[in-house]
Amino acid sequence: MLPMEEKLDPRVKRTRTLILQSFSDLLAEKSFDAITVQDVTERAQINRATFYKKHFVDKYALLDYWVQHLFRQEIETRMLDVCHYTPDNLRILLLTVCEFLSKVRTDCKQSQRQFEPLIENQVKNQVYELLKTWLGKMNPSVSTEIPATVAAWAIYGLASHYSHAKKGLTLKAFVEEALPLVAVNLEQFA
Amino acid sequence: MLPMEEKLDPRVKRTRTLILQSFSDLLAEKSFDAITVQDVTERAQINRATFYKKHFVDKYALLDYWVQHLFRQEIETRMLDVCHYTPDNLRILLLTVCEFLSKVRTDCKQSQRQFEPLIENQVKNQVYELLKTWLGKMNPSVSTEIPATVAAWAIYGLASHYSHAKKGLTLKAFVEEALPLVAVNLEQFA
DNA sequence: CCTATTTTGTTGACTAAGCAACACGGGAGT
DNA sequence: ACTCCCGTGTTGCTTAGTCAACAAAATAGG
Numbered sequence: 548m549l550p551m552e553e554k555l556d557p558r559v560k561r562t563r564t565l566i567l568q569s570f571s572d573l574l575a576e577k578s579f580d581a582i583t584v585q586d587v588t589e590r591a592q593i594n595r596a597t598f599y600k601k602h603f604v605d606k607y608a609l610l611d612y613w614v615q616h617l618f619r620q621e622i623e624t625r626m627l628d629v630c631h632y633t634p635d636n637l638r639i640l641l642l643t644v645c646e647f648l649s650k651v652r653t654d655c656k657q658s659q660r661q662f663e664p665l666i667e668n669q670v671k672n673q674v675y676e677l678l679k680t681w682l683g684k685m686n687p688s689v690s691t692e693i694p695a696t697v698a699a700w701a702i703y704g705l706a707s708h709y710s711h712a713k714k715g716l717t718l719k720a721f722v723e724e725a726l727p728l729v730a731v732n733l734e735q736f737a
Numbered sequence: 738m739l740p741m742e743e744k745l746d747p748r749v750k751r752t753r754t755l756i757l758q759s760f761s762d763l764l765a766e767k768s769f770d771a772i773t774v775q776d777v778t779e780r781a782q783i784n785r786a787t788f789y790k791k792h793f794v795d796k797y798a799l800l801d802y803w804v805q806h807l808f809r810q811e812i813e814t815r816m817l818d819v820c821h822y823t824p825d826n827l828r829i830l831l832l833t834v835c836e837f838l839s840k841v842r843t844d845c846k847q848s849q850r851q852f853e854p855l856i857e858n859q860v861k862n863q864v865y866e867l868l869k870t871w872l873g874k875m876n877p878s879v880s881t882e883i884p885a886t887v888a889a890w891a892i893y894g895l896a897s898h899y900s901h902a903k904k905g906l907t908l909k910a911f912v913e914e915a916l917p918l919v920a921v922n923l924e925q926f927a
Numbered sequence: 928c929c930t931a932t933t934t935t936g937t938t939g940a941c942t943a944a945g946c947a948a949c950a951c952g953g954g955a956g957t
Numbered sequence: 958a959c960t961c962c963c964g965t966g967t968t969g970c971t972t973a974g975t976c977a978a979c980a981a982a983a984t985a986g987g
């Protein structure tokens with residue numbers, strides 16, 4: 548899974564960066580539904596044909612990529628060794644998902660039909676993939692799909708719950724309270 | 738002459754911008770002599786072959802382009818109508834050359850053999866070309882090369898003098914004092 | 928001085944990005 | 958119903974940028 552895609556053609560890296568930046572800026576101004584591919588490519592100073600031919604099939608693919616990029620960035624700057632399970636990494640993971648949801652909700656113009664569920668899918672997938680690599684290294688003999696699914700849904704659910712009902716409970720306290728319930732699902736494989 | 742080159746291929750605009758930015762940064766750290774083309778292209782994330790094939794024959798061409806770009810930018814942001822002579826535009830021109838030299842001297846690591854004369858040539862050329870377009874529109878019937886040469890050298894000389902001996906005289910006062918001497922060379926063509 | 932290591936330009940084959948043009952479909956009017 | 962407009966994907970051709978490799982010049986240093 549991680550780390551971030553490297554040794555990519557420099558041209559590809561450049562235009563992707565431009566597109567991501569343009570898209571981020573637009574999300575701060577308009578709702579996702581109101582953003583067109585033309586908007587994105589115009590602001591990024593990229594030809595629209597290039598957007599389709601070499602990068603994304605449509606604007607939903609761009610949203611996926613955007614979430615993926617942002618989320619991985621957050622994860623990678625916070626974890627020392629992203630690829631192995633530690634109790635601390637699990638804590639960071641839950642914390643990151645909580646803050647990621649909050650950040651998206653504050654940075655982006657809301658009131659959009661499809662936006663939230665698309666985000667949810669992508670984030671949950673990222674968490675799922677990360678947990679699978681962790682579990683695979685803890686105990687290579689057993690199947691990782693089931694416990695990774697359980698934990699991924701639990702983590703996203705917790706983050707969603709926190710970001711909606713964030714009254715009277717600090718994020719830190721919330722994480723400490725919820726963490727053991729998730730950890731027990733994973734540590735039986737250690 | 739002016740305005741700045743437009744409707745250029747977007748890719749060309751991008752890589753030139755990257756190269757210029759990289760070069761500016763490096764000039765703040767090293768002397769021009771110590772900067773290699775590799776330095777520039779590496780920092781700009783551009784392939785070295787691209788630098789040569791599509792843009793500059795060597796690093797001296799880059800320096801020329803850099804001066805040209807910076808100088809025109811300064812001029813164009815200060816003058817309302819760059820393409821016509823007015824007494825005020827002439828004042829701005831002299832002022833800009835003075836401040837340009839000061840800026841270059843403070844922003845760039847000095848102690849370089851070739852650097853200063855290369856700058857001088859390029860700036861003087863920019864001034865000369867601008868004056869020629871002014872004169873050509875004031876009186877299309879007479880030759881513009883001689884008076885433009887006189888005024889261009891005078892202006893650069895004044896700026897150089899000021900930036901060396903900037904004791905006890907504000908730039909504004911200096912310009913007001915020197916301006917009429919240059920203006921008389923031009924206004925006889927109005 | 929001579930050698931070893933950069934840096935310089937240049938080459939040709941390959942790939943990404945630009946551009947103009949197209950057919951298509953979904954509104955918004957009138 | 959009917960256009961008219963606008964955003965969507967897609968296409969073929971052109972051009973800019975990448976990459977690895979090269980010979981030649983410049984620099985360093987022992």
